[in-house]
Amino acid sequence: MRKTAADPKGVLSGAHFLDGDHAIAEGALAAGCRFFAGYPITPSTETAERFAERCPGVGGLFIQMEDEIASIAALVGAAWGGQKVMTVTSGPGLSLMMENLGLAVMTETPMVIADVQRAGPSTGLPTLPGQQDMMQVRWGSHGDYRIIALSPDSPQECFDLTVEAFNLSETYRVPVFIMTDETVGHMHEKVVIPPAEEIMVVARNLYDGPKEDYRPYRFTGKDVAPMVRAGDGYRFHITGLTHDERGYPALTPAQNVKVVTHLIEKIDSNADKIIRLEEEEVEGAEVLVVSYGITSRIVSRAVQLAREAGIRTGTLRLITVWPFAERRIRELAGQVRAIVVPEINYGQMVREVERCAAGQCRVVSVPHCGGAVHDPDVILGAIQEACQ
Amino acid sequence: MSTAFDEETFRAESPMAEFLRMERMPHIWCPGCGIGTVVNCFAEAVKKSGIDMDKLAVVSGIGCSGRVAGYVKLDSIHSTHGRAIPVATGLKLANPDLKVVVVSGDGDIVGIGGNHFIHAARRNMDIMVICINNFTYGMTGGQVTPTTPQTANASTTPYGNYEYPFSLPFLADACGATYVARWTSLHARNITKSIREGLSHKGFSFIEVIAPCTTLYQRRNRLGDGMDALAYYREEAEVDKEVDTRNVGIDFQGDITMGRFVRREKPTYLEAVNERYANVLGDEYQLYGMTTPEREEKERREAEARAKAQALVEDEEARLMAEDFGVDEEGLG
Numbered sequence: 020m021r022k023t024a025a026d027p028k029g030v031l032s033g034a035h036f037l038d039g040d041h042a043i044a045e046g047a048l049a050a051g052c053r054f055f056a057g058y059p060i061t062p063s064t065e066t067a068e069r070f071a072e073r074c075p076g077v078g079g080l081f082i083q084m085e086d087e088i089a090s091i092a093a094l095v096g097a098a099w100g101g102q103k104v105m106t107v108t109s110g111p112g113l114s115l116m117m118e119n120l121g122l123a124v125m126t127e128t129p130m131v132i133a134d135v136q137r138a139g140p141s142t143g144l145p146t147l148p149g150q151q152d153m154m155q156v157r158w159g160s161h162g163d164y165r166i167i168a169l170s171p172d173s174p175q176e177c178f179d180l181t182v183e184a185f186n187l188s189e190t191y192r193v194p195v196f197i198m199t200d201e202t203v204g205h206m207h208e209k210v211v212i213p214p215a216e217e218i219m220v221v222a223r224n225l226y227d228g229p230k231e232d233y234r235p236y237r238f239t240g241k242d243v244a245p246m247v248r249a250g251d252g253y254r255f256h257i258t259g260l261t262h263d264e265r266g267y268p269a270l271t272p273a274q275n276v277k278v279v280t281h282l283i284e285k286i287d288s289n290a291d292k293i294i295r296l297e298e299e300e301v302e303g304a305e306v307l308v309v310s311y312g313i314t315s316r317i318v319s320r321a322v323q324l325a326r327e328a329g330i331r332t333g334t335l336r337l338i339t340v341w342p343f344a345e346r347r348i349r350e351l352a353g354q355v356r357a358i359v360v361p362e363i364n365y366g367q368m369v370r371e372v373e374r375c376a377a378g379q380c381r382v383v384s385v386p387h388c389g390g391a392v393h394d395p396d397v398i399l400g401a402i403q404e405a406c407q
Numbered sequence: 408m409s410t411a412f413d414e415e416t417f418r419a420e421s422p423m424a425e426f427l428r429m430e431r432m433p434h435i436w437c438p439g440c441g442i443g444t445v446v447n448c449f450a451e452a453v454k455k456s457g458i459d460m461d462k463l464a465v466v467s468g469i470g471c472s473g474r475v476a477g478y479v480k481l482d483s484i485h486s487t488h489g490r491a492i493p494v495a496t497g498l499k500l501a502n503p504d505l506k507v508v509v510v511s512g513d514g515d516i517v518g519i520g521g522n523h524f525i526h527a528a529r530r531n532m533d534i535m536v537i538c539i540n541n542f543t544y545g546m547t548g549g550q551v552t553p554t555t556p557q558t559a560n561a562s563t564t565p566y567g568n569y570e571y572p573f574s575l576p577f578l579a580d581a582c583g584a585t586y587v588a589r590w591t592s593l594h595a596r597n598i599t600k601s602i603r604e605g606l607s608h609k610g611f612s613f614i615e616v617i618a619p620c621t622t623l624y625q626r627r628n629r630l631g632d633g634m635d636a637l638a639y640y641r642e643e644a645e646v647d648k649e650v651d652t653r654n655v656g657i658d659f660q661g662d663i664t665m666g667r668f669v670r671r672e673k674p675t676y677l678e679a680v681n682e683r684y685a686n687v688l689g690d691e692y693q694l695y696g697m698t699t700p701e702r703e704e705k706e707r708r709e710a711e712a713r714a715k716a717q718a719l720v721e722d723e724e725a726r727l728m729a730e731d732f733g734v735d736e737e738g739l740g
């Protein structure tokens with residue numbers, strides 16, 4: 020993958036006071052995204068609004084589509100038209116996107132989707148935080164597939180991880196999600212946007228060999244074929260049907276083995292390269308708290324209290340939530356007495372933790388039905404109970 | 408000398424070889440199906456129009472008609488059911504140099520994809536939509552669609568359809584499409600001409616082609632085969648270009664009013680975007696996504712305007728000089 024410095028035109032270098040939603044838009048512009056299709060939904064709308072305001076000055080285009088189905092469909096078209104593309108949404112919109120998420124996965128189309136999570140089900144609590152789409156984003160579209168999802172815990176990270184999300188999506192030709200939430204989305208903090216030359220951006224890997232030799236796919240399970248742009252004379256074909264290297268339908272179970280295995284393995288076999296974690300005091304810990312997004316900031320307070328109470332507590336923050344940090348969790352599960360997993364849902368990622376811990380230690384879920392962040396004392400209570 | 412049919416030779420020498428992915432032949436369509444006619448007309452129109460095929464893209468949804476994208480030797484996307492129009496929208500906006508054509512079925516475009524259809528028409532998005540209307544969901548076995556005439560039999564209206572159907576030209580017209588035409592698959596020359604017009608039209612162009620689904624709609628309604636469908640079109644289809652699109656609904660086996668009903672000029676979506684931004688933001692705004700000829704034309708016009716302005720200034724200066732110093736009358740010496 021070719022990394023270059025960001026195009027300064029899109030980079031608003033300097034120190035700013037931004038909320039997470041706005042920081043996502045800036046991250047996208049810095050990463051070279053010039054096409055945004057979206058549909059308004061609280062608490063994500065500010066990202067679309069900022070992009071709409073900023074794009075005329077940087078040669079970009081914003082279009083408000085008629086719904087979220089159209090938004091993600093437009094991204095598929097625009098990506099093959101040669102653009103880096105993004106949309107943003109929240110729970111109900113994410114639900115609507117699921118079918119075409121499958122199309123993007125199947126056609127190996129790079130795109131970035133930010134999900135500023137609110138509390139559900141259904142319309143739920145539109146203006147209040149949740150972390151309830153963690154499993155939907157992973158499993159919500161039909162069929163077997165992989166996506167990548169990152170979870171920022173601050174406006175600064177919203178910027179940084181959005182740039183990273185674009186880089187990953189270009190590297191693996193896969194939709195990459197920013198799984199944030201209402202609190203981070205609407206929280207204002209200092210966001211430092213570095214000078215353009217310090218922001219490394221993965222350029223679209225474009226094919227430039229003989230036209231008749233172009234193949235949009237390669238099913239290696241390790242890497243992906245280069246792309247082309249519509250209009251450049253390659254006459255490519257892509258389809259949501261099971262297909263061969265040429266992109267032509269190949270409707271046999273054997274071909275589906277090749278395609279599905281590739282879609283899964285290109286992520287799984289590179290998981291160690293993709294996954295980013297932040298660990299603190301895990302060596303010698305009795306209890307490990309695993310969290311992500313806004314919840315990890317509540318965890319810091321709870322852990323501080325636990326340590327004051329004499330409990331050796333380590334933390335692991337999932338910056339990358341999907342692919343899941345299986346290897347590391349398995350390893351740590353063999354070293355601690357218990358793993359505590361607070362999240363603003365009824366217990367979603369905790370199932371992954373349980374699966375990886377595989378009985379080596381206790382796994383304690385600290386659920387929350389959404390609409391607020393945890394009370395640190397509740398997490399503290401769970402830590403205390405877990406090490407009994 | 409052998410006269411045996413040689414598939415390789417056929418593929419290489421077919422007049423369609425330039426336009427179709429011959430390696431994907433034979434296609435999936437049933438004998439007598441109307442979809443192939445539309446593909447032929449499209450190929451013919453593309454050839455006659457002399458359009459650069461590298462800059463032409465086709466997007467389809469799902470259905471028998473939706474398979475068109477897979478056979479044309481063009482940049483092509485076979486998308487999801489109903490979503491061809493938003494995919495085409497993204498493709499066009501990402502690369503405005505392209506001419507983007509959606510070819511899909513009635514169920515796809517105005518059933519599941521109806522919302523996208525009306526909004527693309529409203530925006531005057533610069534794409535062409537060809538809807539192959541066979542009054543049925545062919546691919547899934549002949550269910551009722553939003554265009555099935557009342558009383559027609561479908562697998563999900565086994566006692567005859569009781570719903571009110573859409574009249575597609577009226578829908579497109581009402582939503583803001585700037586080119587609207589309807590033909591039947593019998594009228595291949597008209598379809599071809601219409602597609603050519605659509606290819607050079609700026610804005611949302613919509614062509615409905617009434618075409619037989621022989622296997623399901625024809626058979627289920629005891630209407631005979633493909634030839635019988637064409638006989639019906641010859642009998643009942645009539646051109647009326649002056650007609651108000653409110654009056655072109657189709658009853659079961661009833662009259663079919665055909666023609667190019669609408670052709671008007673209106674800024675396209677991108678032209679409107681650029682005009683708005685340029686008005687409000689002035690020089691700060693860098694026009695988005697002009698096509699290369701448009702950009703060249705604009706640069707040429709700007710250069711011309713600059714030259715004209717410069718000439719005016721020079722004239723004016725010369726005039727002032729002449730006045731101030733009275734050069735011409737008295738001279739300076």
Ligand SMILES: Cc1ncc(C[n+]2csc(CCOP(=O)(O)OP(=O)(O)O)c2C)c(N)n1
Binds near residue numbers: 514539543547552
């Ligand atoms: C979301 C979704 N719902 C349903 C289907 C099943 N389906 C496939 S094709 C089709 C109907 C196509 O009808 P039409 O667009 O009229 O095309 P035709 O086959 O008649 O040419 C349906 C309902 C699907 N593929 N995707």
Ligand code: SF4
Binds near residue numbers: 546624
């Ligand atoms: S089922 Fe109907 S629409 Fe589909 S290919 Fe056969 S005749 Fe054509």
Ligand SMILES: [Mg+2]
Binds near residue numbers: 470512540542544545
């Ligand atoms: Mg149909």
